Amino acid sequence: MAAIDIKLPNEKKTSVETNKHLSVILNVLKWIVLMFFAIYAIFPILWLLISSFKTNAELMSEPFGLPAVWQFGNYLNALKASNLGILFANSVFISIAATCINIMLAGMISYCIARFTFKGKEIIFVMFSAGILVPLNALMVPYFTIVNKLGLYDKHIGLIIVYTAIGIPVSTFIVRGFMNGIPREVEEAAIIDGCGFFKRFFMIILPLSKTGLVTAATFQFLTCWNEFVYSMLLTSSTKVRTIQLGIRYFTNQFSTDFVSMYAAIIVSIIPSVICYMLFQEQIISGLTSGAVKG
Amino acid sequence: MKMKVSLKKSLSVLAASGVLVSTVLGGCAPKTENEAVSEAAAPKKEEAKKEEAKKEITINFPTIWVGTDSKANVISQLITSFNEENKGSIKVVVEEMPDYQAYREKTKTNVIAGNAPDIFTTDNAGNTEIFYKSGKLMDFTPYLDDAWKGTFLEGTLDKEGVYEGQHLAIPYEMAVLPVMYNAKLLKQVGYDEFPKTYTEMFEMFDKLKAADLIPATQMTGENAWTSMLWYSQIVTSIGGPDVYSRGLDDPAFVEAAKVMQKMFDYTSSDAVGAGAAVPAGHFLNEKAAVFMNGPWFIGRFKKDGVEGLYDNVQIAPAPYFEGGKGQAGGYIGTVQAYLVAAKQEDKAKEEAVVKFIKYLTDPAHVAQLSKESGALFYVKTGVSDDTERIQKAMIEQSNAAPYVANHFQAAMPQKVVTEFPQALSSLALGESTPEEFVELLKAAESK
Numbered sequence: 095m096a097a098i099d100i101k102l103p104n105e106k107k108t109s110v111e112t113n114k115h116l117s118v119i120l121n122v123l124k125w126i127v128l129m130f131f132a133i134y135a136i137f138p139i140l141w142l143l144i145s146s147f148k149t150n151a152e153l154m155s156e157p158f159g160l161p162a163v164w165q166f167g168n169y170l171n172a173l174k175a176s177n178l179g180i181l182f183a184n185s186v187f188i189s190i191a192a193t194c195i196n197i198m199l200a201g202m203i204s205y206c207i208a209r210f211t212f213k214g215k216e217i218i219f220v221m222f223s224a225g226i227l228v229p230l231n232a233l234m235v236p237y238f239t240i241v242n243k244l245g246l247y248d249k250h251i252g253l254i255i256v257y258t259a260i261g262i263p264v265s266t267f268i269v270r271g272f273m274n275g276i277p278r279e280v281e282e283a284a285i286i287d288g289c290g291f292f293k294r295f296f297m298i299i300l301p302l303s304k305t306g307l308v309t310a311a312t313f314q315f316l317t318c319w320n321e322f323v324y325s326m327l328l329t330s331s332t333k334v335r336t337i338q339l340g341i342r343y344f345t346n347q348f349s350t351d352f353v354s355m356y357a358a359i360i361v362s363i364i365p366s367v368i369c370y371m372l373f374q375e376q377i378i379s380g381l382t383s384g385a386v387k388g
Numbered sequence: 389m390k391m392k393v394s395l396k397k398s399l400s401v402l403a404a405s406g407v408l409v410s411t412v413l414g415g416c417a418p419k420t421e422n423e424a425v426s427e428a429a430a431p432k433k434e435e436a437k438k439e440e441a442k443k444e445i446t447i448n449f450p451t452i453w454v455g456t457d458s459k460a461n462v463i464s465q466l467i468t469s470f471n472e473e474n475k476g477s478i479k480v481v482v483e484e485m486p487d488y489q490a491y492r493e494k495t496k497t498n499v500i501a502g503n504a505p506d507i508f509t510t511d512n513a514g515n516t517e518i519f520y521k522s523g524k525l526m527d528f529t530p531y532l533d534d535a536w537k538g539t540f541l542e543g544t545l546d547k548e549g550v551y552e553g554q555h556l557a558i559p560y561e562m563a564v565l566p567v568m569y570n571a572k573l574l575k576q577v578g579y580d581e582f583p584k585t586y587t588e589m590f591e592m593f594d595k596l597k598a599a600d601l602i603p604a605t606q607m608t609g610e611n612a613w614t615s616m617l618w619y620s621q622i623v624t625s626i627g628g629p630d631v632y633s634r635g636l637d638d639p640a641f642v643e644a645a646k647v648m649q650k651m652f653d654y655t656s657s658d659a660v661g662a663g664a665a666v667p668a669g670h671f672l673n674e675k676a677a678v679f680m681n682g683p684w685f686i687g688r689f690k691k692d693g694v695e696g697l698y699d700n701v702q703i704a705p706a707p708y709f710e711g712g713k714g715q716a717g718g719y720i721g722t723v724q725a726y727l728v729a730a731k732q733e734d735k736a737k738e739e740a741v742v743k744f745i746k747y748l749t750d751p752a753h754v755a756q757l758s759k760e761s762g763a764l765f766y767v768k769t770g771v772s773d774d775t776e777r778i779q780k781a782m783i784e785q786s787n788a789a790p791y792v793a794n795h796f797q798a799a800m801p802q803k804v805v806t807e808f809p810q811a812l813s814s815l816a817l818g819e820s821t822p823e824e825f826v827e828l829l830k831a832a833e834s835k
Contacts, residue, residue: 150692151692151693151694153669154665154668154669154672154673155673155694175456176455235500238497238498238503239502239503242503322490326487326490326493327493330450331483332484343487344486346452346455347452347457347684348457348681348682348688349456349685349692352665
């Protein structure tokens with residue numbers, strides 16, 4: 095088949111070429127912007143990772159250089175000196191427990207607020223949501239007093255209850271939004287089929303709110319994992335303390351063993367990264383689903 | 389089908405939560421009848437053991453002297469030996485709190501919540517007054533006999549830790565804060581000793597700057613520690629050791645701010661916003677010639693400094709300000725750590741607490757602690773031939789000083805201390821004049 099030679103008028107040719115150039119320039123610009131933000135986001139973690147293999151002297155003299163000898167011992171020191179293994183296990187246990195209980199409670203609260211009409215509904219919702227605005231440090235004395243009076247000081251359950259409670263406002267806020275979006279007809283059909291209150295909650299509403307629950311659970315898990323103040327306030331022994339206290343183990347009154355601390359930080363961020371990798375689809379869809387609503 | 393899967397998932401989540409909650413709650417659930425019966429039938433030996441354990445007094449001691457702290461090893465040894473000596477009667481249980489800011493926050497919350505730790509430490513800034521006023525601290529007055537008093541430096545117990553006639557805190561660790569300088573770097577620009585006046589010091593700084601060295605380290609991040617020390621030296625040199633008693637209206641504060649602003653012309657480019665690690669890093673790497681800090685830093689010259697740094701470090705009193713009310717050789721310093729204890733209902737426990745505090749303040753133990761850490765204490769230990777060289781010089785210079793004045797952080801109200809780093813940043817960046825700098829501090833004070 096012979097090629098057809100289409101001759102474009104000169105003016106049109108120039109316009110196509112200009113568009114081509116413009117598209118290339120825009121593409122390059124797009125990549126520059128993307129690369130800038132990628133480096134901006136990745137650089138601190140990369141710096142932290144490299145610094146965790148240096149000596150303190152190297153870190154101070156050449157903060158941006160590579161280590162002369164890679165100090166893998168920093169990780170051993172981090173694990174040994176601060177009992178990081180036990181603290182890590184405590185963090186896993188406390189964060190998972192507090193997240194499970196929090197999400198169960200937030201789901202129940204949200205179900206009632208989102209799906210039923212009753213007097214004072216909005217006031218109850220505002221009361222729950224207002225908790226988001228209260229700075230956690232302001233609650234140190236009351237939480238300490240309650241936990242101490244209940245005999246839960248330096249016990250896993252003490253921290254779990256507090257973490258569950260402090261996460262309720264955010265979780266309720268997120269989950270309620272998702273439950274509001276479930277069509278009423280679905281629930282009505284379930285009622286016609288003979289579904290009771292609990293069946294509707296566990297079999298219809300909870301599965302349909304999965305994205306919201308996972309989003310809230312991720313936030314809650316990260317809050318528990320990164321929390322420091324209450325872990326410090328409500329515990330006194332290694333058998334209960336969490337990994338955030340382990341990180342601070344290398345900071346004392348007058349000096350800091352930065353490299354061991356950085357090694358401990360790298361160890362501590364691993365679960366957050368895994369958590370995100372496992373649930374990234376749900377998290378992203380959870381975060382963006384609200385954005386396209388009219 | 390999907391419904392079934394969802395149901396299964398929901399049920400498994402619920403079951404897992406149930407197991408988790410019951411496991412956790414099980415740990416603190418009351419004992420069942422069966423458990424109580426089996427306990428009652430336990431051998432008498434166990435009962436006797438329990439009785440014995442009941443008699444043992446447990447002292448809770450949250451402390452920062454753990455982990456990588458220079459005093460950690462000796463403190464740990466002292467506690468172990470105290471517990472061994474008092475086996476069956478007293479047991480000191482340590483709560484490790486290496487992070488100092490967290491420690492301050494926790495002890496403050498504990499005291500406010502009415503649950504002060506049995507023994508803890510506090511410094512001379514902010515919190516101590518809250519503790520004194522709380523009414524939750526033990527009064528040591530009945531226990532301060534001549535024998536115990538005699539182990540402390542002359543007059544210390546009469547003026548430190550006393551509130552409304554009660555001895556509520558035992559001054560323990562001392563902070564004296566000289567100028568630390570790198571003699572090798574000073575020699576490079578023709579100086580064998582540290583200048584005596586600020587005019588001479590700035591002349592030397594010009595030479596150091598010309599030699600491409602950082603003349604003196606500064607910082608405005610965190611609590612602006614090293615710069616706060618410089619400002620304290622300058623303000624007491626201009627206004628005299630009693631300058632704080634006259635308040636921020638004293639012109640010395642503005643004059644000192646002018647000198648301080650000049651100091652930032654002779655420091656590193658990363659000083660504004662820098663935390664404590666930055667000035668320390670410059671000095672430890674021989675990039676900066678002059679540094680200001682306390683005796684606890686001595687160990688770091690050997691541990692973290694470049695090779696040979698320790699041998700090059702010398703100390704001197706800060707320069708004096710010509711025409712100022714201060715004197716040559718004047719030092720700044722403060723109580724770095726007070727030992728305080730919670731008021732006890734049980735007399736036996738009160739005595740146990742005092743026994744442990746006496747143990748910690750025993751001159752032999754303090755000497756051991758001082759030697760190991762480089763820190764100075766209010767307990768008489770004396771200077772011997774094996775006293776560390778820099779520490780020895782600190783003791784001698786501070787003993788010979790015409791006065792040891794409080795530093796700014798210890799002398800001013802907490803609100804002013806909190807504002808200081810921001811105000812100093814503004815001064816260093818030229819956003820505030822020295823007059824405006826002091827106005828910022830005054831505004832914080834009147835809030």
